[in-house]
Amino acid sequence: MIRLSGRFRSALIIGGQGIRARKTRTLLSMVSLFLGVLAVVVVQVGAETTKSARLADLELHAGKDGTRQTYLPGNADTIQIGQDTLKGRTDAVAISFTQAIIGEPGVSPVNPGGAPFDQPGGGQYAYPDGVEIFCDARGYCQPMQVAGDAPDVPVPGQAIELSLNALTGDIRQFRPFRSVSGQWLDFSSDPSLSPRIVVNLEAAKGFMRHQVPAEMRVEGTTANPTPRIIGVIDDGNMHPTAYTRADELQNWVPRSSNAGNYGPGLQVMLAPTAGDLEQLLRIRLTASGMPAEQIHFETIQARKEIAKELALIRWIFLGMAGLVLLIGVAGILNVGLATVGERVEEFALRRAVGTSRSLLAGIVLAETLLTGLLTAAAAIGLSALGLTAISALFGDRDQFLQDLAFPWQAGVAGVIAGLAAGLLGGLIPAIRAARIPIATVMRA
Known part of the structure; x- marks a missing residue:
């Protein structure tokens, strides 16, 4: 267990050094992954915010759960x-x-009938048989007076x-x-x-x-x-x-x-x-x-009634965000394979001095996982700033937009998306690095 912990720590240290030594490629990997992680975070923010708003409005109409x-x-x-x-x-x-x-x-x-003030009220209508009818906003209709043009209703x-x-x-x-x-x-x-x-x-x-x-x-x-x-x-x-x-x-x-x-x-x-x-x-x-x-x-049971509807909408948009995330995974995979190809002699030399294959794979995975975490942090930070800006700019127009708080579920989803993308994008380069033979250093 101690040995495994030491290898993990070594992989993180060497992976961090590799990111610092190749800043341009790390930046390119983050750019390709950023939109995918941002899409996941935004979808989660929208889903949680909509859920809170729907539940708040539902409680206003129907009442709190358990009542x-x-x-x-x-x-x-x-x-x-x-x-x-x-x-x-x-x-x-x-x-x-x-x-x-x-x-x-x-x-x-x-506003006859207690109709909203922005909706038109009732009016005078002529039926096919020539009878004049007056209907108010509630849909209540009655015949007009025979001896006059005014309906039999108060002025x-x-x-x-x-x-x-x-x-x-x-x-x-x-x-x-x-x-x-x-x-x-x-x-x-x-x-x-x-x-x-x-x-x-x-x-x-x-x-x-x-x-x-x-x-x-x-x-x-x-x-x-x-x-x-x-x-x-x-x-x-x-x-x-x-x-x-x-x-x-x-x-x-x-x-x-x-x-x-x-x-x-x-x-x-x-x-x-x-x-x-x-x-x-x-x-x-x-x-x-x-x-x-x-x-x-x-x-x-207001929450149970809308849970399926909200879950369906969330999964649809998460599926779309996942497609964007796959593009980022392909970008990390492309950069990772190119990096491993350039570091063949380095990895072969490490194998010659006793570095295990698992540690070599861990070094490559550590780089991609750290890249995914950095990208997730950037996406979460931008989403939080955007949500705060929306609340400040448009909060006075709609009560729903006042005091919007960044949901922790969105942060967790962003971190998971970043780590998953780093793992998927770095898995093949890590396997390729672990299979580099020691004889490669002799040929170099």
Whole structure:
């Protein structure tokens, strides 16, 4: 073992001396190999960065892996039981959904149906039978008035429609929204008569473009409350959305009208450790008359769902990078064979003084492996600098490009690619050097 270690050290020392003595050829080998290693590193950087971005956006929409969730029908009993059961719990949250219009009363919003502000809304259409139809951005259509040209809908005005999500607790533990400005909802204080809301980026865009009065209309409320926008978050949703405390919204919504306020129903998200709460919710809902088969909890597995897709894309691009790397391997092989041909007398003399064939092969392999490592270091360094430059230049345009970090997986892939290329490119020259006969020095 000690003897093998001594041979390895000798091979590295002599190989390093050979690289220093033949700088031009080493540089040519590095140039031929550089693009291949750089391609592998760039592919790995892109794959890891895309994976992080996809998972971050996926968690914004679907939730973190391991979270338990269920969707319940939107009737009065379900809404009330769900909110009462989860009230005050920090390991679970119930989300109820409704539509809200903020702005002038009695007018049609600038984005009917809560459509994105950069998409056109609905309009007037004529069916083949001559009936005039008016359709809003949601696709909801109704006949126009017979005695006039205007549709039977409120006149357009300064109002914004958005989706309103009422929460019983902090949803960010399950869906990690990114804070943009202001603050998030405080669930530790008493409910306010003026509902506090946090809007997403799309809703904030609408409020920046349109000056609307602070009056919120929600179906089923006893009066129009005055909301207070306290923050802006990035929830990855392209539609205008707002978040508020369920108890603050309930100050304006009679309990008996809950059946018509929350549209699709109630979404419940629980931590993996909240098994007791899940069982309690099942028992209460079943006791209220809900069939047990309608209560179905599932575990969010966002990473598993996109793992195959990302792996396929990564292997496709790594295959293309591998083809470029093979060109570099051919370059090292060509330079290595030429170098061994010029050093025949040197290697024969070393054999004559007792150098073993394995050590001669090790010297040649050490040179190519060191060349591969140097090339990998250059490719990794250039990729890291490029990633930092991209983040600095374009980070203010897209949140995805802010604070990009060089993934360690890309560095490992670059080192492996450099060593593999050095090994493949130096293997044949090493075998040729080990087979040089001792008699060659006598002929020289």
